[in-house]
Amino acid sequence: MAEAETALGYEQARDELIEVVRKLEAGGTSLEDSLALWERGEELAKVCRHWLEGARARLDSALAARDGGPGAGPGADGE
Structure with a gap:
């Protein structure tokens, strides 16, 4: 992905895609x-x-x- 593309925020990219x-x-376009x-949409x-x-x-x-998290799960409390 081009550097300019990664600079777009999600909302900006989504709005332009819409x-x-x-x-x-x-x-009506050629x-x-x-x-x-x-291609831009892709x-x-x-x-x-x-x-x-x-x-x-x-x-x-x-x-x-x-x-x-660490220490969680079966046997973590020493049983």
Whole structure:
């Protein structure tokens, strides 16, 4: 992913992606413009996916630390 793309925040990328989809659905653009919009949409979708995967990893890490942190689990209390 290009450095400029990673600089986009999730909300900014999502909003731009919504606009790209709206333009594609509206039609009336040339084939060349439609292809350019499609490619931009793919790039924006990757940015969103990157942010969501990062958020999922952070959430999973936080849940693991809460539910099974060091010393947690069977036998951890000396039984």
